[in-house]
Amino acid sequence: MVNKALGQHWLNNRVILEEIAELTGGGEICLEIGPGLGTLTSSLFRRFKKIVAVEFDADLARKLPGSFPGKNLEVVNGDILKFDFSKMPAGYKVAGNIPYYITSPIIEKVLTAEVLPEKVVLLMQKEVAERVASEKETVLSLFVKNRAEVELGPVVLKGEFTPPPKVDSQVLVLTPHAPVVSDAVMDFIKLAFKAPRKKLIHNLAGHKSKEELILIFDKLGLSRDARPADLHLSDYQRLYKNVL
Numbered sequence: 001m002v003n004k005a006l007g008q009h010w011l012n013n014r015v016i017l018e019e020i021a022e023l024t025g026g027g028e029i030c031l032e033i034g035p036g037l038g039t040l041t042s043s044l045f046r047r048f049k050k051i052v053a054v055e056f057d058a059d060l061a062r063k064l065p066g067s068f069p070g071k072n073l074e075v076v077n078g079d080i081l082k083f084d085f086s087k088m089p090a091g092y093k094v095a096g097n098i099p100y101y102i103t104s105p106i107i108e109k110v111l112t113a114e115v116l117p118e119k120v121v122l123l124m125q126k127e128v129a130e131r132v133a134s135e136k137e138t139v140l141s142l143f144v145k146n147r148a149e150v151e152l153g154p155v156v157l158k159g160e161f162t163p164p165p166k167v168d169s170q171v172l173v174l175t176p177h178a179p180v181v182s183d184a185v186m187d188f189i190k191l192a193f194k195a196p197r198k199k200l201i202h203n204l205a206g207h208k209s210k211e212e213l214i215l216i217f218d219k220l221g222l223s224r225d226a227r228p229a230d231l232h233l234s235d236y237q238r239l240y241k242n243v244l
Helices: 016-021 040-043 056-065 100-112 125-131 140-147 181-193 210-219 233-243
Strands: 027-033 047-054 070-075 095-097 119-124 148-156 168-176
Touching: 016 040, 016 119, 016 148, 027 040, 027 181, 040 047, 040 056, 040 095, 047 056, 056 070, 056 148, 100 125, 100 140, 100 168, 119 125, 125 140, 125 148, 125 168, 140 148, 140 181, 140 233, 168 181, 181 233, 210 233
Parallel strands: 027 047, 027 095, 047 070, 095 119
Antiparallel strands: 119 168, 148 168
16 A cells, blocks of 8 residues: 555556666665665666665565565665664665655765765656756755766656656766865855845855955856856855855
């Protein structure tokens, strides 16, 4: 039975499931987020020797091992946001069809893990995946790009799920790396986005006079009319050094 409260939608298209699993690149061990009925798990086992499956639904977690007799499957009944990533070995991969309502917290959890995964392949709401990869930045997209290389994978239409969600999905592929900018710069970025639709100069007015900010923007080659979404990580790094 599907638990709608948990945002469960099962993908059964074997071609798409194989494509998602293939994007991980395979390896020794995969951490699967929300395996549910084990449809993606089956494809992952063709590419990994062991799978650690973190499933929040107790009933699904209890039943999952029965679908994979003889396989090296470790099922953890719990919340992925509370999972101890330090227990994972170097070189592990992450895959999952993640609930729309906790997409951002899951991404943040994975990319700040004590032991970073080598590759992360997540199926999520198409709009969110596009937002992360977009040239028009958000706090989330800048956070992700600060900690990973970002690629968009295949789009999965809502009709491929049971029951169908209200929107289409898309695969987001992340290759984690050490942060490009410091936490202080990320805090500065959050400050810059306090009013996303306003000009950035207005949002930073509490730190410098408008005249000083205009001089700084001109010196850095930034438009005086720029809004927070117009600047990328390197721009914010330079701006931080000149404003604070």
